[in-house]
Amino acid sequence: MAFKLTLCIILAIAALTLTPPGASGPGMPGFDKLAHFLAFAALTMPMAYTRRFPMMWIVLAGASYGGLIELIQPYVGRGAEWGDWLADGLGAFLGAWLVGRISRRGRAG
Structure with a gap:
């Protein structure tokens, strides 16, 4: 089940980041x-x-995966940014770390 969910998230990220730019997301800074x-x-x-x-x-x-997306984006009319890749890496770390902590606690009791 986790593999299928991960695959769905991979495809969603690809769809959102590798389509030509448009009105994606609010224009809020950050x-x-x-x-x-x-x-x-x-x-x-x-x-x-x-x-x-x-x-x-x-x-x-x-x-x-985040780095690969940043390398591909210029070919689909989007800009590659080091800041995006940094956000990808930090998010990947925090998501894995958080769930690792939660799953350890849940299985210890």
């Missing part, structure tokens, strides 16, 4: 970075919960 952060936190959560893979691999996979 919204883009927050959206990246939250999306990549959500991406790593299901697999982190399963505890099938080392947390470092999950975070690296999430951050690598």
